[in-house]
Amino acid sequence: MSKTLIRGAKVLGGEPQDVLIDGTTIAEVGSGLSAEGAEVVEADGKVLLPGLVDLHTHLREPGREDSETVLTGTRAAASGGYTNVFAMANTFPVADTAGVVEQVWRLGQESGYCDVQPIGAVTVGLEGAKLAELGAMHESAAGVTVFSDDGKCVHDAVIMRRALEYVKAFNGVVAQHAQEPRLTEGAQMNEGVVSAELGLGGWPAVAEESIIARDVLLAEHVGSRVHICHLSTAGSVEIVRWAKSRGIDVTAEVTPHHLLLTDELVRSYNPVYKVNPPLRTERDVLALREALADGTIDIVATDHAPHPHEDKDCEWAAAAMGMVGLETALSVVQETMVDTGLLDWAGVADRMSVKPAQIGQATGHGRPVSAGEPANLTLVDAAYRGQVDPAGFASRSRNTPYEGRELPGRVTHTWLRGKATLVDGKLT
Amino acid sequence: MQRHLISAADLTRDDAVLILDTAEEMARVADRPIKKLPTLRGRTVVNLFFEDSTRTRISFEAAEKRLSADVINFTAKGSSVSKGESLKDTAQTLEAMGVDAVVIRHGASGAPYRLATSGWIDAHVINAGDGTHQHPTQALLDAFTMRRRLVGPDAGLGKDLDGRRVTLVGDILHSRVARSNVDLLHTLGAEVTLVAPPTLLPVGVETWPCEVSYDLDSTLTKSDAVMLLRVQRERMNAAFFPTEREYSRRYGLDGDRMAKMPDHAIVMHPGPMVRGMEITAEVADSGRCTVVEQVTNGVSVRMAVLYLLLGGAEPAVAHARPTEEK
Amino acid sequence: MDKQQEKQGGPQPAAQSEARPVLEGPDIARVLTRIAHEIVERAKGADDVVLLGIPTRGVFLARRLADKLEQITERKIPVGSLDITMYRDDLRMHPPRALARTEIPGDGIDGRLVVLVDDVLFSGRTIRAALDALNDIGRPRAVQLAVLVDRGHRELPIRADYVGKNLPTSLRETVKVQLAEEDGRDTVLLGAKPDAPGAHP
Numbered sequence: 001m002s003k004t005l006i007r008g009a010k011v012l013g014g015e016p017q018d019v020l021i022d023g024t025t026i027a028e029v030g031s032g033l034s035a036e037g038a039e040v041v042e043a044d045g046k047v048l049l050p051g052l053v054d055l056h057t058h059l060r061e062p063g064r065e066d067s068e069t070v071l072t073g074t075r076a077a078a079s080g081g082y083t084n085v086f087a088m089a090n091t092f093p094v095a096d097t098a099g100v101v102e103q104v105w106r107l108g109q110e111s112g113y114c115d116v117q118p119i120g121a122v123t124v125g126l127e128g129a130k131l132a133e134l135g136a137m138h139e140s141a142a143g144v145t146v147f148s149d150d151g152k153c154v155h156d157a158v159i160m161r162r163a164l165e166y167v168k169a170f171n172g173v174v175a176q177h178a179q180e181p182r183l184t185e186g187a188q189m190n191e192g193v194v195s196a197e198l199g200l201g202g203w204p205a206v207a208e209e210s211i212i213a214r215d216v217l218l219a220e221h222v223g224s225r226v227h228i229c230h231l232s233t234a235g236s237v238e239i240v241r242w243a244k245s246r247g248i249d250v251t252a253e254v255t256p257h258h259l260l261l262t263d264e265l266v267r268s269y270n271p272v273y274k275v276n277p278p279l280r281t282e283r284d285v286l287a288l289r290e291a292l293a294d295g296t297i298d299i300v301a302t303d304h305a306p307h308p309h310e311d312k313d314c315e316w317a318a319a320a321m322g323m324v325g326l327e328t329a330l331s332v333v334q335e336t337m338v339d340t341g342l343l344d345w346a347g348v349a350d351r352m353s354v355k356p357a358q359i360g361q362a363t364g365h366g367r368p369v370s371a372g373e374p375a376n377l378t379l380v381d382a383a384y385r386g387q388v389d390p391a392g393f394a395s396r397s398r399n400t401p402y403e404g405r406e407l408p409g410r411v412t413h414t415w416l417r418g419k420a421t422l423v424d425g426k427l428t
Numbered sequence: 429m430q431r432h433l434i435s436a437a438d439l440t441r442d443d444a445v446l447i448l449d450t451a452e453e454m455a456r457v458a459d460r461p462i463k464k465l466p467t468l469r470g471r472t473v474v475n476l477f478f479e480d481s482t483r484t485r486i487s488f489e490a491a492e493k494r495l496s497a498d499v500i501n502f503t504a505k506g507s508s509v510s511k512g513e514s515l516k517d518t519a520q521t522l523e524a525m526g527v528d529a530v531v532i533r534h535g536a537s538g539a540p541y542r543l544a545t546s547g548w549i550d551a552h553v554i555n556a557g558d559g560t561h562q563h564p565t566q567a568l569l570d571a572f573t574m575r576r577r578l579v580g581p582d583a584g585l586g587k588d589l590d591g592r593r594v595t596l597v598g599d600i601l602h603s604r605v606a607r608s609n610v611d612l613l614h615t616l617g618a619e620v621t622l623v624a625p626p627t628l629l630p631v632g633v634e635t636w637p638c639e640v641s642y643d644l645d646s647t648l649t650k651s652d653a654v655m656l657l658r659v660q661r662e663r664m665n666a667a668f669f670p671t672e673r674e675y676s677r678r679y680g681l682d683g684d685r686m687a688k689m690p691d692h693a694i695v696m697h698p699g700p701m702v703r704g705m706e707i708t709a710e711v712a713d714s715g716r717c718t719v720v721e722q723v724t725n726g727v728s729v730r731m732a733v734l735y736l737l738l739g740g741a742e743p744a745v746a747h748a749r750p751t752e753e754k
Numbered sequence: 755m756d757k758q759q760e761k762q763g764g765p766q767p768a769a770q771s772e773a774r775p776v777l778e779g780p781d782i783a784r785v786l787t788r789i790a791h792e793i794v795e796r797a798k799g800a801d802d803v804v805l806l807g808i809p810t811r812g813v814f815l816a817r818r819l820a821d822k823l824e825q826i827t828e829r830k831i832p833v834g835s836l837d838i839t840m841y842r843d844d845l846r847m848h849p850p851r852a853l854a855r856t857e858i859p860g861d862g863i864d865g866r867l868v869v870l871v872d873d874v875l876f877s878g879r880t881i882r883a884a885l886d887a888l889n890d891i892g893r894p895r896a897v898q899l900a901v902l903v904d905r906g907h908r909e910l911p912i913r914a915d916y917v918g919k920n921l922p923t924s925l926r927e928t929v930k931v932q933l934a935e936e937d938g939r940d941t942v943l944l945g946a947k948p949d950a951p952g953a954h955p
Contacts, residue, residue, distance in 0.1 A: 192631060193635045195630070195631075196631060196633055197607070199538075199559050199560035199607060200561075202631060268545075269542050313516060313546070314542070315515055315539040315542045316537065316539075317536035317537065317538075317539075317559070318536060449852055450852060453855065460890060461890075461891070462890040462891070464890065465840045465841070466840065467845065495840075735840070735850055736850050740850035742849045
């Protein structure tokens with residue numbers, strides 16, 4: 001078996017240590033470890049984290065291979081330091097049967113860059129009317145445990161209640177895309193000062209908050225756990241904080257872009273800033289950061305949403321919603337949380353690896369960096385600062401809102417069960 | 429230096445006054461035996477209309493022809509070209525034919541801005557109305573009409589609308605005319621009040637440089653000009669107001685209400701009017717109603733804009749506006 | 755677009771400081787009187803004359819001429835202005851400017867003798883534009899041209915019917931007319947163009 005010695009890495013941002021990988025597992029963590037028979041990676045003070053886990057990725061395959069495939073998406077994931085991604089169900093056909101989730105799972109196995117855990121649709125065709133065969137998807141080779149109609153809200157309170165109850169049988173979790181549909185008809189951006197001026201249809205915060213409030217109460221009533229996707233408003237934070245204080249089993253995620261960008265950017269009418277839920281205000285951004293720091297929001301998830309160029313190179317109303325995020329997520333989190341002093345690297349490991357793995361029940365991921373654990377690791381050059389250049393993305397799509405923006409941090413190495421998928425910033 | 433007219437908010441006070449003064453000279457051309465100027469000879473202007481608007485298109489076309497521009501009309505209403513890709517492709521196709529300026533009407537807010545800033549084309553872009561965003565030439569012709577009526581055609585030269593009180597009534601939420609007028613009238617020193625049921629005011633309106641009222645009667649007595657905005661009957665179905673009757677009772681302008689206005693005050697409407705809804709026939713046909721003048725003035729103002737953007741080596745208007753004003 | 759620019763080759767404060775007067779207030783009054791008499795003489799009483807000044811200073815000169823003509827003929831002489839901006843052939847070489855007023859006297863110009871009045875005759879392009887503009891306004895019986903100064907260097911086959919002063923100049927020189935209505939005093943200044951490109955023959 002091959003050995004790799006990572007020398008002088010700040011494990012979770014701590015004192016520099018050596019980490020020896022033997023085969024698929026971490027053999028030893030300590031100082032002055034012998035390099036005998038091992039390939040040596042000089043970490044030179046870089047930060048070593050457990051491989052990142054993304055609970056919210058759109059890999060687009062099957063159906064929209066022009067924007068992303070499982071292969072290109074997992075390559076993008078490895079570039080961004082991820083070793084496990086959860087693939088959302090809104091593909092064509094929708095991942096609402098055992099057949100489709102197994103296909104995605106198998107494509108992930110074949111890619112070799114990153115583990116792919118399919119998410120199953122809650123309702124047939126994401127239509128919100130009829131429960132999909134959740135049990136069959138769970139029992140399939142893909143072993144689905146997370147269910148979501150992401151892109152659409154499970155808006156019917158009865159269907160949501162049933163789904164929350166039903167998945168308890170196999171300890172599944174429903175991840176809700178919180179968007180009251182009637183309040184967001186024709187919505188194009190956050191409803192507020194900017195939308196009033198730009199004449200774009202408003203997506204009010206209350207459309208998200210009302211659904212979250214309903215769902216945490218439903219979860220409490222039926223004794224289920226519920227996960228809230230891409231929470232985006234200060235009001236949502238308050239509701240989740242209240243729910244947790246009441247002991248409701250709720251977890252929540254925030255995207256990197258909602259931690260950094262605001263609706264002021266929409267003044268450019270450039271659809272790279274068009275995303276769902278929409279970019280909110282400065283006040284929301286600050287509340288989200290604080291909530292991620294204090295644990296009200298449990299995890300960062302990318303909502304990586306690749307779109308082909310032509311779907312963004314048009315007027316705002318005609319453009320698709322979404323941004324790619326796998327390859328910039330860690331940099332944005334460093335910029336907004338680490339460099340601001342809100343979170344240390346151990347906190348980053350918790351929010352981007354440990355917790356998402358727990359919520360998604362991803363075995364072998366989000367584990368401590370210690371002897372005997374699977375060697376899923378990410379090495380980050382936190383001292384780096386540079387401009388984002390989408391031309392260098394491994395993703396098939398380039399719809400990033402960060403083009404030309406200077407961000408800190410760069411993932412230089414990623415190991416998936418001991419196998420290097422990224423070396424010196426280059427995919428293997 | 430901007431080369432386009434996208435938003436009334438892009439105009440400085442001096443830009444706007446220059447346009448109004450130029451329009452005043454253009455208006456005189458209409459009185460001549462030959463209503464034509466050679467100024468834009470050899471320049472090609474395309475009227476790219478993705479939304480049906482015969483009035484605005486004809487007004488622009490008249491302005492372009494009076495300035496001797498070559499005019500191409502492209503009406504792309506309908507499904508096949510209403511998608512985003514087509515805006516870019518259509519614009520590029522037209523530019524490949526050697527178009528100097530694109531006058532664009534589009535149902536999507538921001539489409540003219542995208543056209544002007546995405547590097548798709550080099551031509552000048554003039555916004556002839558985009559979604560619920562802006563309609564700057566409408567605001568200019570409204571301001572021109574107000575200046576003529578309230579200050580005077582000659583007395584108004586070089587002047588703005590300092591201290592004039594303008595009330596806009598109706599569907600502010602869905603109105604590009606309202607947004608453009610609030611911006612331009614504020615720039616020109618007028619005091620603007622918006623009157624509408626709360627459902628037809630956008631969230632965020634409190635940051636606009638104007639007053640907001642839900643009560644028409646109390647503002648009428650303090651208005652130099654009252655502009656009524658069209659209220660589409662369909663809005664009723666989306667619960668913006670209960671019934672047509674209730675709307676016109678609370679926010680419509682009839683003869684009794686008009687009588688409360690000061691003697692010099694005028695009634696304006698960007699058209700098309702919905703008689704019996706926001707305005708009664710009595711008011712629409714009265715001498716205080718400027719609807720027909722607004723149409724005439726539209727041609728003069730659009731001539732002025734075309735001349736000032738296209739007439740020379742570089743545009744004479746639309747200097748970058750200091751950001752603190754916004 | 756800028757008439758002054760055409761006549762003096764751009765605004766040059768330096769040139770102005772060295773400029774020397776070639777006509778002073780009394781001289782200007784005298785030549786305008788002479789031109790008025792010439793108009794009456796050539797137009798056989800000037801009973802159908804319409805004076806149209808070309809903005810800015812041509813308009814003031816036209817009004818002064820009208821006053822003098824009224825003194826001579828004891829009749830009201832129609833006077834107006836003709837803005838030629840939109841008819842210029844060099845529009846695309848400069849940013850467009852605010853338009854000046856075109857004011858045609860009430861009875862129009864059809865069948866009348868129009869005398870165009872301008873301050874300086876130089877390339878002749880302004881007058882060509884003025885003839886085009888007139889064409890869109892009506893059909894005069896005849897068109898004549900009166901200028902305060904003719905500095906030569908014509909680029910078109912145009913000549914003045916009435917000239918206040920023939921002033922042979924080089925292209926390196928500038929001619930600037932100042933009138934009390936606009937500039938606070940009456941004078942015609944001849945100056946040197948400092949290092950302007952093309953100024954060296």
